[in-house]
Amino acid sequence: MKNSVLFLIQSPYNNLDKIWEQLAQMAQSDDHIVIMGDATLSIPSSVFSHYPHLYCLANEQEMLSKEDQEQVKSIDYAAFADLVLQFERCITLK
Numbered sequence: 001m002k003n004s005v006l007f008l009i010q011s012p013y014n015n016l017d018k019i020w021e022q023l024a025q026m027a028q029s030d031d032h033i034v035i036m037g038d039a040t041l042s043i044p045s046s047v048f049s050h051y052p053h054l055y056c057l058a059n060e061q062e063m064l065s066k067e068d069q070e071q072v073k074s075i076d077y078a079a080f081a082d083l084v085l086q087f088e089r090c091i092t093l094k
Contacts, residue, residue: 004028006087010036011094019093020044026091027051034080035072040064043072055083 007027011019016039022069024046027033032053035043040056040063047054047071056064075083084090 003030005031006084006090007029007033008030008036008090008092009033009039010092011039013038013041015094016042020047022093024048024050032083032087034075034083036060040068043068050059055080 005027007023009019009023019039020043023033027050029050031051031053032055033047033051034055034057037060042062043064048071049066053077056072057080058074058076061069061072063074087094
């Protein structure tokens with residue numbers, strides 16, 4: 001994962017369209033993405049088709065739709081901390 005980037009998506013709901021556009025311009029298919037907060041409420045289908053490494057925090061998983069829950073890996077805070085430590089680059093989109 002040396003060349004991969006970790007993206008943290010934690011934008012208010014009314015700004016999500018802009019954030020998903022920014023992600024599409026910046027992220028590569030091998031990057032890892034943690035979807036947090038309001039971002040769990042509206043994930044475009046293109047995100048699922050382009051990025052196989054999608055995560056959300058376990059306490060926010062219920063905010064995902066049933067279909068999205070099957071495609072996003074739920075992680076607890078310890079796993080989140082371990083994930084962050086694996087990357088040299090982390091980008092937060094708010």
